[in-house]
Amino acid sequence: MTQQLDILQETPSQTAGPYVHIGCVPTFAGLEGIYPEDLALSPIEDGAKGEIIEITGSVYDGTGWAMRDAMMESWQADAAGIFPGSEGADPKVSGFCRFTADKETGIFTLRTVKPGATKGRGGVIQAPHISVWVVARGINIGLQTRIYFEDEDNSADPLLARIEQRPRVDTLIAKKTAEGKYTFDIRLQGEGETVFLDI
């Protein structure tokens, strides 16, 4: 016998299901008015410092179908690379957004400020990125990924550097389509499968 470890285990995840919107995005489900407004409709307020950008895309399942029922959440630093809640952070940046794809087209839009590079442990610099969490019917535990930007220097980013198969790095890079506009698709399975994270 050994001593007992004094540690609890995380609660197991379960799928968010097809009706996740009732609890998380009530107006999407048809519950207008239960709250004054849905939670975290935007990660920024007017006056946020930095470049305002729009990222559009879809979440595709293994058959190439753009999912209509996924819910996404994003978390990011401000334009100076400071996370909200930390000293010196831009008060107009909450950094957190909850969004869904359009019911008809399956296209989502995230309007935010382009984040700055952030400092990791030991002074390591992470290239500008937005963390994303995807839940939906059929996803048993939420999928974590990141959006990087093709017009930034990603060469020294420690996470991208860890991706062994270099062509897969591309699945985490948003493509610029116009000034302040990017596209970023998430492919859950199969050809061009997005790199998902366990961190």
Next chain:
Amino acid sequence: MTDLGPLIPRNREIHPVPYDPGYKTSITRSPNLPLLSMESTPSEETGPRFGHNLLGELDNNLILNWTKGAAPAVGERILVHGRVLDENGRPVPHTLVEIWQANAGGRYRHVKDTYFAPLDPNFGGCGRTITDENGYYEFLTIRPGAYPWPNRGNDWRPMHIHMSVFGHSFGQRLITQLYFEGDPLIDRCPIAATIKSRSQLDRLVAPLDMAKARPMDFLAYKFDVVLRGRRQTMFENKLEGM
């Protein structure tokens, strides 16, 4: 930003398998390739905070919140309560907990739900609250009914309440489901069965808690939630959230 230490890596063994043919939708919605693992970074170690100013007076009372207190929902009145803790056993105070559920007949108030059990005009089915300084939360609601779903020929979900918990960092984010003690449908449910360890599934089953039931008013069920903790040393000995 104070460095609170990296998040304890997830033990994926306790979680459901992503690909489970018994739960048909997971077949095309589960990655084929392995997840990329690395130590957490500030991107996962920080996260959104929500204040009490977010909450309306009835937000954690699903019996009354849809009608703004005008008329109560129909069904078995229950209190659902518990604590949010981290893996180190510390309470997670001041964190947002959201729930959603079907009504007493198993019908969701969602544009996509076409089950012919009727809607309850006095029941919306969503609620939210923020844990107190000791990590406690509570909701007053009605016990949801079981409902059928188009998976295998005759699949029915057990009675359940969906729960979403934030914690203090984006890497702690968790959505799960609460089941009820004694429900025979739990053992027949392909979604519950995505968790391969029976002892882990049991952790999602809320026991009847007569000590918290209010005589002549409501029964109670207890449901504690554990979020990822941080790996700490003597030199990183800071309270969660401080």
